Amino acid sequence: MLEPSKEVKNKAKGRLQFKFQDRLIYEWEQTLDDINIYIQPPKECLKRYEDQVRKLLKPGEQLPKIDVTISSDRLKVGIKGNPPFLDNLLTKLCDSDDSYWLIEDEELHIILQKAFKGELWQEVFKGHKTLDPLLQQEIQKNLLLERFQQEHPGFDFSSADVNGMVPDARTFMGGIKRD
Numbered sequence: 001m002l003e004p005s006k007e008v009k010n011k012a013k014g015r016l017q018f019k020f021q022d023r024l025i026y027e028w029e030q031t032l033d034d035i036n037i038y039i040q041p042p043k044e045c046l047k048r049y050e051d052q053v054r055k056l057l058k059p060g061e062q063l064p065k066i067d068v069t070i071s072s073d074r075l076k077v078g079i080k081g082n083p084p085f086l087d088n089l090l091t092k093l094c095d096s097d098d099s100y101w102l103i104e105d106e107e108l109h110i111i112l113q114k115a116f117k118g119e120l121w122q123e124v125f126k127g128h129k130t131l132d133p134l135l136q137q138e139i140q141k142n143l144l145l146e147r148f149q150q151e152h153p154g155f156d157f158s159s160a161d162v163n164g165m166v167p168d169a170r171t172f173m174g175g176i177k178r179d
Contacts, residue, residue, distance in 0.1 A: 004138050005134075008135055012141075013142065015029050015038065016135075018124070028124050030121055030143070032118050032169065032176075033117055034112060034113055035121055036110070036111055037110040039086075041108045042064065045065065045066050046103070048106065065079065066080075066103070069084075070096045072090075072094055073094075088127075089126045090124065090126070091123045091128075092115065092119060094112040094113055094115055095114070095115050098113035118176045119170055120169070120170075137165075137166050141161075145157045145160055147176060151177065
């Protein structure tokens with residue numbers, strides 16, 4: 001079995017990028033519970049630029065507002081009154097009632113609560129780039145170690161490693177315990 005490089009290990013612990021025609025569309029990462037999506041919104045939608053944008057508005061025009069719609073199998077992101085920038089089916093199901101979005105550090109952060117805790121998502125949206133096998137294995141390791149940390153909070157798994165084929169964090173050793 002191939003051992004992943006240090007670059008792959010580091011990539012598995014950080015944000016993954018989805019680009020289209022060399023343009024960054026979004027970044028994402030996953031935990032045992034969530035899918036985190038990060039999008040750089042137009043400056044006109046950020047509070048910091050509100051006064052500048054307000055000066056450019058014509059009478060009757062309103063400030064542009066970000067519009068995010070999260071359903072169990074689809075995510076739409078855009079500016080109110082315009083067609084969505086993103087309107088795609090999710091690769092897996094999310095719990096839309098516990099999913100939400102916010103703007104922090106001038107970045108749109110969408111948190112999708114996984115419908116099935118511990119499930120590995122190989123991509124956020126159907127048809128987008130899937131994880132390569134080595135990266136998938138590293139993310140699976142991270143999810144498994146995160147599960148162990150949650151189940152055994154008195155232990156430190158930060159420098160632990162998993163060798164060989166990585167079992168599914170969701171089903172390994174009796175599966176994830178329900179809260």
